Amino acid sequence: MVRVSRRRNLVAWWLLAVLVAAGLASLGFWQLDRMHQKQAMLDAVQQVLVQRSPRPLASAADAARARDYDWAAGGGSFVDAPPVLLDNQQRDERPGVRVYRVFQPSAPHATPLLVELGWLPLPGDRTLPPVPRPQGGLEVAGLLAPPPSHGIMAAVATPQAGGPLLATGLDTAALGAQLGQPSLAPRVLKLDPDLPLGYARDLDVLPNTLPPEQHLGYAVQWFALALAVLVITLLLTLRKRKPERTGP
Structure with a gap:
């Protein structure tokens, strides 16, 4: 009965760990998607500015x-x-x-x-x-x-x-x-900033928001957290499976 209870606890812990890791990984993929979207935006703007x-x-x-x-x-x-x-x-x-x-x-x-x-x-x-x-x-x-x-x-x-x-x-x-x-x-x-009209300005399309490289940095952090959850769960599982010492 004790072993069955331990197995159930381990299964529950692994299910929870996998769910948490999956949630963290999804945030990482979302950040990667935002990175690609913004990089595509910057590329499109650069092409327009070159051609004018x-x-x-x-x-x-x-x-x-x-x-x-x-x-x-x-x-x-x-x-x-x-x-x-x-x-x-x-x-x-x-x-x-x-x-x-x-x-x-x-x-x-x-x-x-x-x-x-x-x-x-x-x-x-x-x-x-x-x-x-x-x-x-x-x-x-x-x-x-x-x-x-x-x-x-x-x-x-x-x-x-x-x-x-x-x-x-x-x-x-x-x-x-x-x-x-x-x-x-x-x-x-x-x-156009070159026109003699208005105030200080530029053609930045991402003012006051995150650039693509920062989204990449956040994605790496979320993926690292997801991996850490799985590694910690694995280490705790191996630790619990170690046989207990009896006697000198």
């Missing part, structure tokens, strides 16, 4: 390419609508906001889109910076991209004193109504 074959700004509204990257250029003007300040944006280890404004392309029936004008720092009291609307007709160019990921947080935009919207994420469908627009293109334009 401009598409019309109206292509930002193409739902079939809502998750793709394109170089775009064209004329138009910034709409008299509140600026959108994307919160919790780091640059050079300083907290700040990314500034977006609605741009209306001059092409007939073109859907307006959000243009990222750049990054501005926030002081310790989090007083929002003034972001005047660029005036007149302008020629713009830049990288059409999906809005920055907001992770598990809800994409909420809250009106602030003075008119701007402070956002935790960019939900273009919801922002359209808040900005007085019938609709907004699903992609945003990351303004």
Whole structure:
């Protein structure tokens, strides 16, 4: 009876260990998948930036390419609508906001889109910076991209004193109504840093998020933990199977 009970305990421990190891390994595979996704994204962006074959700004509204990257250029003007300040944006280890404004392309029936004008720092009291609307007709160019990921947080935009919207994420469908627009293109334009317009900016599509190599590091950690669980369980099993010494 004692041996049967021990065997049952060992089986239960191994089942638990295998389940835990499988869960840890699944997290490792998820991190590897995220690594491959982000590396593919960076490769696609690099190809676009090398070629820089401009598409019309109206292509930002193409739902079939809502998750793709394109170089775009064209004329138009910034709409008299509140600026959108994307919160919790780091640059050079300083907290700040990314500034977006609605741009209306001059092409007939073109859907307006959000243009990222750049990054501005926030002081310790989090007083929002003034972001005047660029005036007149302008020629713009830049990288059409999906809005920055907001992770598990809800994409909420809250009106602030003075008119701007402070956002935790960019939900273009919801922002359209808040900005007085019938609709907004699903992609945003990351303004070319070489243009004499806006604020400090770059064409980084992974700001404030993990790069591929960091996902790889996390994957290795999860796989190592899964292996450690199995090794520890094996060592405890072998230890329990050692015959007990009787007598001198």
